[in-house]
Amino acid sequence: MTGLAPSSPPVRVLLVDDQALVRSGFRIILESEPDIEVVGEAETGVQAIALAASLTPDVICMDVEMPEMNGIDASRAILQAEGTLPAVLVLTTFGHDEYLFDALAAGVSGFLLKTSRAEQLIEAVRVVAAGGSLLGPEVTGAVLARVRNTEAPEATELPASSASPDDTLESAMATAGLTPRERAVLLLLAEGRTNAEIAGELFLGEATVKTHVSNVLQKLEVRDRLQAVVWAHTRT
Structure with a gap:
């Protein structure tokens, strides 16, 4: 996979997830690329806010459900701070699609399922680091289903x-x-x-x-x- 130009500084990433095994997996995937550097890890939203301020990462890979403060509230606090702000990439599951619009309102730059392939995670980090936004195809389907209420037992007739x-x-x-x-x-x-x-x-x-x-x-x-x-x- 082609990375950024050699002269470009690496994308600095902060991993936020309450499961150490998940963080370790993401770290291994991301640090396999020469243009990405994992600069820190947090297991709660409160820790994420503190590390976002002290480490000034380019991208934060944010879980949703965590102790003390969830990822949406943490994202909102981080993105409302002063100064140069990181891009927030929410890593979620189908079970958490009810949070998607709240996170969008908080200003996050993208969503990706935790079951995505390694290359999709790498590409997503690069896209949001460059100022772009990204919505994984599977997550798009979940959003669309929620908006249209297709998950309801019986569709309401117009x-x-x-x-x-x-x-x-x-x-x-x-x-x-x-x-x-x-x-x-x-x-x-x-x-x-x-x-x-x-x-x-x-x-x-x-x-x-x-x-x-x-x-x-x-x-x-x-x-x-x-x-x-x-x-x-x-x-x-």
Whole structure:
């Protein structure tokens, strides 16, 4: 796997998880890469806040459920501090998808399942360290299921006069002023696709996709692609 340029300083990572075995596994994976350095470990949210201030990591890999303070509250406190702030990558499980929107509101940069492959974790750390955002494809499905309430035992029927979810989203995208191509890009973003995957799907160059993504973010008035995903899901 190709890392950053040799002259670039390594990405400094703080691992936060109440299970020592999980932290050890993440450390082994991340430190196998020459451009990533694990600078510390915390087992509670309270410890994470203190180490974030003293170690000034570039990325914090944050668990959700921990003693003393959960990962969402810790993320919120860390990201509301003054100075240069780290990117927070939440590592979660399907059982914790109810926390996703709270964490988004706290300002985290990404989500990844703990069952993801090693290369996915490495790539996620690099993406958020570079200022990007990331929502794992499996987590995207969990978010979408929650928004649409598909996990309910019985689906609630819409009144006959109500618009379908697809019509609602189409209307919202039209109101936001998205062009047909930008709508296609947004829909693929909402599926968790990368720029390269979107380029392949729409037969576009990656530079063109980046331009479309930038236009989408501007028109939707959202900070990053992760918020664009949530915008789309909450309008279906």
